[in-house]
Amino acid sequence: MDIAVEVSEVTKIFGNFRALDGLSFEVKSGEVFGLIGPNGAGKTTALRIISTLLLPTYGTVKIFGLDVVKNAATIRKIISYLPEEAGAYRYLSGWEYLEFMAKFYTKDDEKVREMVNEAARISGLGERLKDKTGTYSKGMKRRLLVARALMNKPKLAILDEPTSGLDVIHSYHVREIIKKYVKDYGVTVILSSHNMLEVEHVCDKVALINKGKVIAEGTPRELEEKFESENLEEVFAKVVKLA
């Protein structure tokens, strides 16, 4: 299996604050990789660097061998990023939004239609896709954006708290979709989450980060064994307290 994401010794400094402090981990191709950690640990910052939004102050990040600083434009063709907090254009309908996004990935009208239909299915929004996104509830908007992030079947999907704000049914649905995409299309996923149950269910591998550093890493099972815990939540509590 080849390496999808290689983060090595990444430090990110905002002003005089170290948001990331020598962060390193690897994500294998076809894997679902989970980033967990307390608020302000640096999860979002790490995902933003991986998705070419922010530049690392020190260190390097490679996506399928491409450098996020030097090959940003090429990387943007093969990734998709779902921000932690994101909106849609309020004066566009759900359909129009998806179509707008799809057209950046292909010029073929047929393929655009395929992508949009795929996204419509993922979002489960049905008839509401005809309405302006400004009228959607928070969860509905989130579903639209999750669908947007997956519809182009990226080589790497970077999902920052994909199920935040979703009800139980839709969280479950999104998790199933993520798994299906990994299995059927070989998509690699890196996600962050505060829902340990979700991480246990979906992620093949987990990195627990705190204060911009990885403090524990492994499969959920390995971590539970190593820290003699019942579940990931307990692992989290123990490890963060230790640190």
Added chain:
Amino acid sequence: MLKGFRNFLLKELKEFARDPKILLGIVIVPLVLFSVLGGLMSYAMQSAEESTIRSNFVVINNDCENWSYTFIKFLSSSGSKVFVEENVELNDGKLIELLSKYNVTQALEIPKGFSANITAHAKNPNITASVKFYVHITTTNIFDATRYLPIDATISQFNRALAPDVLNIEKSTIIKGEIKHNVDPATVSGLMVSQSVFIPIAIIILLFYSIQLAATSVAIEKEEKTLETLLTLPIDRLTILFGKLVGSMIIAAIGAVTYIAGYAYFMQSLISKTTPNFVMDLVSLGLVPSFLGYVLLGASLFVTILSALALAVILSAFAGDVRSAQSLVGFIYPIIFLSTFALMYIDAGALPYALRLVLYAIPFSHPIIVSKAVIMGDYVTPTLSIFYVSFFTLALMYVASRLFATEKILTAKLKLKWFTKYGKTTGEP
């Protein structure tokens, strides 16, 4: 080429078109503005008509027979102050000399044979008498556009008292030191008013509009949290920048057209009140730019608007939301306003050298410089001006594209510490 530009521009235009606030700005505001403006104008015209009675002129009496004295007495009784000169051979220079001697802008010539014609009219109604009316139009008195309208009223009163149609009036305009025979001064001054008010207003509105739109369209991507997604798409950052610039420019142009149409409607109603035959060769009068002049004016406006847009994009890149973006670009408005009006009404040549340089350095004053120059038939100044503003714009666009190319577009936040500190210290004793 810029991949995805069409797609992005279309989205920009859709957003603008569906935003009720923009509809308000483009349709409702011009309507309100122009009804107010229309009201003000008719008020101005009324007061102008009232003040006519007291307006002064010089009468050149080349007749010096009975009826001419009666006519002069009639003129004086209507309340105007009348200065009389007798038997003057008139030419362009002499007329202007007389006008400045009495410090007036209007002259009435009673030609030789005036009394004879009036007397003859009693026997043969085909014979009529005429007087010649001259108005000197300078850039300082263009607002007196309608002042001399009531000369018509005075003449018809005279006719009513004497005999119908016995006396005709021939109106001429003195402009740029030359007498333009049979050119109605009201038409000329109407045109000049429209040029001196309309051009700066149109430019200001166009600039304000584009700035507002560009600032909003950049800041709204941050406020609505759509920017982050946008920046990770396989789309050139320059596409985003140009999409914003072009989108704002298109909507601003539509806005400008509605404003201009509204304004032209009021100008038209003002002019049609004063003269029926507005269609005349204004180009030959030297009051309207030639084709080349229009091309230069258009080019100048284009680069100036582009510079304003680029500046707005740069400023709003530092704002986190629409409201702070709008207050940030608000700092540009006084500069536009002052530079535009200063150059429109003040002779730049009369300003101190340093002040003049400052005015010329501001790109927003250049459309006015160009519009003045092309009317005078000067095509060198506009060309230099367009080069200067283009250079300025390119520099701004470069800065804007640098901002868009890095993470700054996402993380840049202007520190308003100074303002907070200033606010606090003034709040305390």
